[in-house]
Every structure is written in C-alpha cells, then in structure tokens.
Amino acid sequence: MLQAFFIILQRDLILAVRHRAELMNPVLFFVLVVVLFPLGIGAEATILERIAPGIIWVAALLAALLSLDRIFRTDMEDGSLEQMLISAQPMSLLILAKIIAHWLITGLPVVIAGPLLALFLGLSVEGIETLFITLLLGTPILSAIGSVGVALTVGLRRGGVILSLLVLPLYVPVLIFASQAVDAAAAGFQPAAAIGMLSALLLLSLSLTPWAASAALKMSVS
Amino acid sequence: MIMRFIYQLGSPPYFYALSGRLLPWLTGICLILFATGLYGGLVLAPADYQQGDSFRIIYIHVPAAWMSMFVYMVMAFSGAMALIWRIKIAEIILINSAHIGAVFTFLALVTGSIWGKPMWGTWWVWDARLTSELLLLFLYLGVLALYSAIDDKRKAARAVAILALVGVVNIPIIHYSVEWWSTLHQGPTITKFDAPSIDTRMLIPLLLMAVAHKFLYAIVVLLRARNDLLWRERRSQWVANLFKGGS
Numbered sequence: 001m002l003q004a005f006f007i008i009l010q011r012d013l014i015l016a017v018r019h020r021a022e023l024m025n026p027v028l029f030f031v032l033v034v035v036l037f038p039l040g041i042g043a044e045a046t047i048l049e050r051i052a053p054g055i056i057w058v059a060a061l062l063a064a065l066l067s068l069d070r071i072f073r074t075d076m077e078d079g080s081l082e083q084m085l086i087s088a089q090p091m092s093l094l095i096l097a098k099i100i101a102h103w104l105i106t107g108l109p110v111v112i113a114g115p116l117l118a119l120f121l122g123l124s125v126e127g128i129e130t131l132f133i134t135l136l137l138g139t140p141i142l143s144a145i146g147s148v149g150v151a152l153t154v155g156l157r158r159g160g161v162i163l164s165l166l167v168l169p170l171y172v173p174v175l176i177f178a179s180q181a182v183d184a185a186a187a188g189f190q191p192a193a194a195i196g197m198l199s200a201l202l203l204l205s206l207s208l209t210p211w212a213a214s215a216a217l218k219m220s221v222s
Numbered sequence: 223m224i225m226r227f228i229y230q231l232g233s234p235p236y237f238y239a240l241s242g243r244l245l246p247w248l249t250g251i252c253l254i255l256f257a258t259g260l261y262g263g264l265v266l267a268p269a270d271y272q273q274g275d276s277f278r279i280i281y282i283h284v285p286a287a288w289m290s291m292f293v294y295m296v297m298a299f300s301g302a303m304a305l306i307w308r309i310k311i312a313e314i315i316l317i318n319s320a321h322i323g324a325v326f327t328f329l330a331l332v333t334g335s336i337w338g339k340p341m342w343g344t345w346w347v348w349d350a351r352l353t354s355e356l357l358l359l360f361l362y363l364g365v366l367a368l369y370s371a372i373d374d375k376r377k378a379a380r381a382v383a384i385l386a387l388v389g390v391v392n393i394p395i396i397h398y399s400v401e402w403w404s405t406l407h408q409g410p411t412i413t414k415f416d417a418p419s420i421d422t423r424m425l426i427p428l429l430l431m432a433v434a435h436k437f438l439y440a441i442v443v444l445l446r447a448r449n450d451l452l453w454r455e456r457r458s459q460w461v462a463n464l465f466k467g468g469s
Binding site: 148152153156161162165166168169170172173176177180197201208215216219220222 | 360363371380391403
C-alpha cells in the first residue's frame, strides 16, 4: 500500500521533470502577476509594503488554480486514472500521493519565489519570514482542496471556469489566515494564532480531501 | 419505520401523489403566515427608535438570510441521501434547492444593501457577514454551474452532492475565518434566548415571517421537484397513466 503511494509520487515527479517547460509555467505566472501590481498601483513604497502579503497570496492562489488541472487531466486522457481506480490500492492514498506530487511541482517553487518577491515589494524581515512559513503551510492546502475541484470537473470539456468558481470560495480561509499572519508579523505582533489555524487547515484538508476527491473521481470516470 | 418512509418517499409516483396532496395545505398555511407576519411587521410593530421605519426591511432580509443557510443544509442532507441510497427524489430536491437557495442569498444581499445605504451610508461594506453571504452565493453558483455542465443528469446530481458535502464542511470554516477577518455587523439580536434585545412586538412578526419563508421554500421546491420529476420520468408508465385522463 505504502509502496503504491511512493510509486505514484515518483511517477508524477518523473513525468513533471520530463516536461521541463511546463514545470516553469506556474511560478512564472506567479511572478508576473505580482509584478503587475506595482505597475498598476504605482511604486510608492509604503503602499506596496502594506499590500504585499495580499498580492503575493492572491497570486499564489491564482497560480495554484492555473496548474490544478494537471493533477488528473493527463491521467484521465491516457487512461491511467482508470487503472488506478480499478487497482486494488485505496484510491484516496493514491490521490494523496498525487496531491503531494502536485505541490512539489507547482507549490514549492512558489514557496521559494514568494519571499524573494516580498523583498522586491519592501516587506520587512519579520514579514518575509512569516510569509515563508504561511506559504509553506498554505500552498499544500491549495493543492489538496483543488484536487476535489479537479476531480469533479475533469470529465468536462470546458471545466476551467467552473473549476475556479468551485475552488476559489473554498480558498478564502487560507487567504485570510495567511495574509493576516503576515500582516501581524509585519506590524510587530505575534502571528502564532493565524499560523496555528493554517496548520489546522492543512491537517484537515490533507486528511479529508483525498477521500472526497476519490468519490468525485469515481463519479467522473464512470 | 423511518427507513420505510424514506424508501416510500423515494418512489416517484408516491412522492408525486403525496406532494400533490400536501401542496394546497402548505400554500394555505404559507399565505396565512405571510399575511399575519406582514401585517404585524409593517403595521403593528412600533418604529425603531434609532432606525425609524427603515428597520422593517428585516422582515424580508433576516428570513432570507436564514433561509440561505437553511437551504444549504437541506442541500447537503439530500446530497448525503442521494449518495448513500441513490434516491432519485433526493437528487431532484438537491438541485432544485440550489436554485432557490441562490435566490434567497441574492435577496438577502440586495435587501441588506438597500438597508445599508441609509443606515451605514454606503451600499456595501466589507463586513464579515456580508462577505460570507457573498461567498455563500458563489458556492451556490458553483453548484448550479457544475450541474448544468454535466450532461448526464444523474451523474451531475452525484457530482453536485459531493460538492454540497464539501461545501457544508467548509461553510463554518469560511464563516469564522471571515468573522475574524473583520466585523462591523450588528450583533445577533435574537439568538440570546434569555433576554432578546428586540421588542416582542417586533420579534413575533419576524418569527412568523421566518416560518412563512420556510413554507414558501417548501412549496417552491415541491413544485419544481414535481415538474422535474415528470420530465425525467416522462417515458415511464405512471406518468403516462397520470395524463391519460386529461388528454
């Protein structure tokens, strides 16, 4: 059982590395969205510092949303998803592996790029530290919740818009807690409460969403 | 006993007949409730000492806001029934509730904003309850969009049922996260059971209106479900029998 988990994880990572150009797309998108904000709002340092956590987190949400489709779409198209569903392994475990793989491929680059961009936006050192922690805790939640949304829409031809309608409202708590934590840290307060909530959300989403996603996949594939 | 009732309810002809018998009663009670509630609320209740007569919009606003959450609970419940027992009626109730729930949510938002203009001096504030109501509207719209995107309607109903269950787990999380985020809304005036901070003459019409809205929802959902049911079962024998006399 655990072996199947690691096989899926390894397979998804290998597949991602073989498509190196695609690997860069989400993080490039993330950087671009963040760069657009100073251009649109103006480069006033105080404003930028104030809105930096929100901008970076919204951009992270959008980057995650953009890349969600790949969790199941290609597997659906080449039929390997069906093989996973009819295999003797518990589907929720395989989905957990796919969520983690998706996070390693698309979330981790954002976790690394986020603090760098925050530096460009003039966030304080405390803020940047907290931003890193929230990104580390928060981006896996995005992949986990997103897996349910993708599982529900993977059978549709034009699932993209619907996917964003399904997933973005569910992302709101992550956005709120994460940007609150960074705001608090940047203002010199303890961000521990919001970070604790984020950790709770992470555990909750990692333990519940594979289950919901597997039910949704069984529906989508049948 | 209860299980038998549920299984009976799951049979389309039985449901159709039962709802047909219930509807006149429901309509009657609903009309009475609306009449007394509106009379009590608009005529008998005293004007608020601060808000004057414009507080009277709560007789639509508050019941609509309550209904928006109540209907989501109904959706999640019938979603669970649809997933566990594959009951067709539950699927139909689920999706038709989503339409009504979205309308109630929209109504709550619109009336709230009409009330907010004279009271807060602005059409919209990013207040916790307004925002979570707005997010609830998006959840409803997501349900509707997903349902209409899947062609096979039985499959669509299962997808929507899963989504409704995921949503119902998330609603408290969303609600409290938004609550933390900011709040300006006046505190709840009715849930404090020991000493409600609202005049009884204002409260009773409000409760009447709340029940009236529940009946209204029941009527509309039954009407829609009956229509939907007839359309889905249009090739079956019992529907043919139903219309043999008429045509």
